[in-house]
Amino acid sequence: MPPPAKPLLQRQTVTAMVAEYIAAKIIGGDYPGGHQIRQEAIAAELGVSRIPVREALLQLEAEGLVVIRTHRGAVVSDLSADDAIDLFDARLLLEPFLVKKAIARMSNQDIANAERALQDYEAAISRGDPKELSRLNWAFHTALLEPSMRPRSMAVLQTLYSSADRYLRLQIEPLKAQTKALQEHRDIFAAYRLRDAVETSRLLKKHVADAAEEIVSQLKRGEAAV
Amino acid sequence: MPPPAKPLLQRQTVTAMVAEYIAAKIIGGDYPGGHQIRQEAIAAELGVSRIPVREALLQLEAEGLVVIRTHRGAVVSDLSADDAIDLFDARLLLEPFLVKKAIARMSNQDIANAERALQDYEAAISRGDPKELSRLNWAFHTALLEPSMRPRSMAVLQTLYSSADRYLRLQIEPLKAQTKALQEHRDIFAAYRLRDAVETSRLLKKHVADAAEEIVSQLKRGEAAV
DNA sequence: CAATGAAATATTGGATACGATCGTACAAGT
DNA sequence: ACTTGTACGATCGTATCCAATATTTCATTG
Known part of the structure; x- marks a missing residue:
C-alpha cells in the first residue's frame, strides 16, 4: 500500500502546480507587467527547489505570459x-x-x-x-x-x-x-x-x-x- | 537608434542547443512520429546533463513537436x-x-x-x-x-x-x-x-x-x- | 495455462551544490 | 568631472545525486 498523503485521484506534478501558481499571480494582477520574477523567491515561497520553478517559467513563456532572457531571468510580459x-x-x-x-x-x-x-x-x-x-x-x-x-x-x-x-x-x-x-x-x-x-x-x-x-x-x- | 536587428555574437545556452538538435532530428525524420525520446540517451549523446534536455523538451512541447506525459516521458507527436x-x-x-x-x-x-x-x-x-x-x-x-x-x-x-x-x-x-x-x-x-x-x-x-x-x-x- | 499480483528495473521528477554570467559600485586614470 | 577598468554581489544555468513513478518480469494461484 502506498502512503498517499493526498494524491488520491489527483496526481499533479510540482512543476504544474508552480505554473498554475505563477499564472494566477500574473492573471490576477499581483505581478504586473514588467515585474521581474526571481526563481529563488518563488522557490522559497512555495518551499520547493528552483528546478520546477524554472520549468514552470518555460511553460509560461510558451503561453506568452512571461519573457525569459538568458542569464537575466523572467519578466512578466507587458502588452502594448x-x-x-x-x-x-x-x-x-x-x-x-x-x-x-x-x-x-x-x-x-x-x-x-x-x-x-x-x-x-x-x-x-x-x-x-x-x-x-x-x-x-x-x-x-x-x-x-x-x-x-x-x-x-x-x-x-x-x-x-x-x-x-x-x-x-x-x-x-x-x-x-x-x-x-x-x-x-x-x-x-x-x-x-x-x-x-x-x-x-x-x-x-x-x-x-x-x-x-x-x-x-x-x-x-x-x-x-x- | 533603430532596433539592433540581431546580436550577431549570441551566447548560446546549452538548453537552446539541445532544443535545436532534437528539433532537427524530428524535422529531419530521424525521430519518426511516436518515437520515444529518452532524456538520458540524448544527454549522453551530447555529453550534457539531463536538465537542459528536459527543458529543451518542454520548449519543443510548446512548439507542438513532442508530447510530454508525466513520468512517461516525451514522444514525438504524430499527426493525424x-x-x-x-x-x-x-x-x-x-x-x-x-x-x-x-x-x-x-x-x-x-x-x-x-x-x-x-x-x-x-x-x-x-x-x-x-x-x-x-x-x-x-x-x-x-x-x-x-x-x-x-x-x-x-x-x-x-x-x-x-x-x-x-x-x-x-x-x-x-x-x-x-x-x-x-x-x-x-x-x-x-x-x-x-x-x-x-x-x-x-x-x-x-x-x-x-x-x-x-x-x-x-x-x-x-x-x-x- | 491464463490471470493476478508483487518485486525488479528503467525512466522521469525534484533537490542540492557548483560554476558562469550579468549588473553595479567603486577606484583609477585622463 | 567624465570615462574606463575591475572587483563584488546577485541571479541564472548546469551537473550530480536522490526520490517517485511507470513498466516489465516473474513467480504464484485458480
Missing part, C-alpha cells in the same frame, strides 16, 4: 496597444471560423454545456469577483468552440487569450460593461442554440471586436499617460 | 489527418490576413528581402536537399509576412508550421511538386512586389490550400494503409 491588436486580430479570425465548425458538429449535449457555462457566468456577475468572471467568460467561449474538435486551434486560442486576459479584467470590471457582455453572450447563445452558424459567427465576431476596441483604447490611454 | 486539417485551416486564415497587413506597411527593403528568399529557395531546388528546401520554403513565407509587424501572430504561425513541417517534406520531395511550388512562389512574389494585396492574398491562400490538400490526402492514405 500593438500587441493587443495583434492578438485580437488573430482571435477575430479564429473564433468565428471555429464556431461555424462547432455548430456543424455539435450535439445537444454540447448546447447544454454552453448553456451551463452561460448560466455560470451570469451567476458570477452578482458576486463580481473579476478573476472568477474572467475565467467564466473564457469558459463560455471555450464551450462554444469545443465541439469543433480542433484541439490545435483551440490551443492557439488559449495562448492568445491568456496573453491579453489580465488586461481584459480592467474592461470587465465596470458594471455596465459586464451587463453588456452578458447580453452579448445571451444573443450569441440564442443563435448558437438555433444552429444559425452565420449569425452566431457574426455576433461572436462583433463581441470580440468590441472587447478589442475597448482594451486597445484603454492601453493607448495608458501609454499616453506614461 | 484531422490534425493536419486543423493546423492548415488556421494557417489559411492567418497567412492571407497577415500578407495584406504586410503589403500595407512594407518598404522596398522588405521587397528585396522577399526576393532574396525566393532566389535562395530557387537555388536550393537544384541541390535538392529536402531539409534545406523546407527551411527555405518557410523562410520565403516568413519574409512575405514579416513586414506586417505582428510578432504574436508570427509566433503562432511558426508553431503551426513546425508542427506539420516534417510531413510536408514528403510532399516537397517529388520534383514536380517542387517546380509547382516554385512557380507559385514566383506568382505570389510578382503580385507582392506590385503591392497588389488582394491578388497576393488570394494566391497565397491557394498555395497553402494546395499544400494542405496534398498532405492531408497523403496522411489519409497512410492511415488507411495501416
Whole structure:
C-alpha cells in the first residue's frame, strides 16, 4: 500500500502546480507587467527547489505570459496597444471560423454545456469577483468552440487569450460593461442554440471586436499617460 | 537608434542547443512520429546533463513537436489527418490576413528581402536537399509576412508550421511538386512586389490550400494503409 | 495455462551544490 | 568631472545525486 498523503485521484506534478501558481499571480494582477520574477523567491515561497520553478517559467513563456532572457531571468510580459491588436486580430479570425465548425458538429449535449457555462457566468456577475468572471467568460467561449474538435486551434486560442486576459479584467470590471457582455453572450447563445452558424459567427465576431476596441483604447490611454 | 536587428555574437545556452538538435532530428525524420525520446540517451549523446534536455523538451512541447506525459516521458507527436486539417485551416486564415497587413506597411527593403528568399529557395531546388528546401520554403513565407509587424501572430504561425513541417517534406520531395511550388512562389512574389494585396492574398491562400490538400490526402492514405 | 499480483528495473521528477554570467559600485586614470 | 577598468554581489544555468513513478518480469494461484 502506498502512503498517499493526498494524491488520491489527483496526481499533479510540482512543476504544474508552480505554473498554475505563477499564472494566477500574473492573471490576477499581483505581478504586473514588467515585474521581474526571481526563481529563488518563488522557490522559497512555495518551499520547493528552483528546478520546477524554472520549468514552470518555460511553460509560461510558451503561453506568452512571461519573457525569459538568458542569464537575466523572467519578466512578466507587458502588452502594448500593438500587441493587443495583434492578438485580437488573430482571435477575430479564429473564433468565428471555429464556431461555424462547432455548430456543424455539435450535439445537444454540447448546447447544454454552453448553456451551463452561460448560466455560470451570469451567476458570477452578482458576486463580481473579476478573476472568477474572467475565467467564466473564457469558459463560455471555450464551450462554444469545443465541439469543433480542433484541439490545435483551440490551443492557439488559449495562448492568445491568456496573453491579453489580465488586461481584459480592467474592461470587465465596470458594471455596465459586464451587463453588456452578458447580453452579448445571451444573443450569441440564442443563435448558437438555433444552429444559425452565420449569425452566431457574426455576433461572436462583433463581441470580440468590441472587447478589442475597448482594451486597445484603454492601453493607448495608458501609454499616453506614461 | 533603430532596433539592433540581431546580436550577431549570441551566447548560446546549452538548453537552446539541445532544443535545436532534437528539433532537427524530428524535422529531419530521424525521430519518426511516436518515437520515444529518452532524456538520458540524448544527454549522453551530447555529453550534457539531463536538465537542459528536459527543458529543451518542454520548449519543443510548446512548439507542438513532442508530447510530454508525466513520468512517461516525451514522444514525438504524430499527426493525424484531422490534425493536419486543423493546423492548415488556421494557417489559411492567418497567412492571407497577415500578407495584406504586410503589403500595407512594407518598404522596398522588405521587397528585396522577399526576393532574396525566393532566389535562395530557387537555388536550393537544384541541390535538392529536402531539409534545406523546407527551411527555405518557410523562410520565403516568413519574409512575405514579416513586414506586417505582428510578432504574436508570427509566433503562432511558426508553431503551426513546425508542427506539420516534417510531413510536408514528403510532399516537397517529388520534383514536380517542387517546380509547382516554385512557380507559385514566383506568382505570389510578382503580385507582392506590385503591392497588389488582394491578388497576393488570394494566391497565397491557394498555395497553402494546395499544400494542405496534398498532405492531408497523403496522411489519409497512410492511415488507411495501416 | 491464463490471470493476478508483487518485486525488479528503467525512466522521469525534484533537490542540492557548483560554476558562469550579468549588473553595479567603486577606484583609477585622463 | 567624465570615462574606463575591475572587483563584488546577485541571479541564472548546469551537473550530480536522490526520490517517485511507470513498466516489465516473474513467480504464484485458480
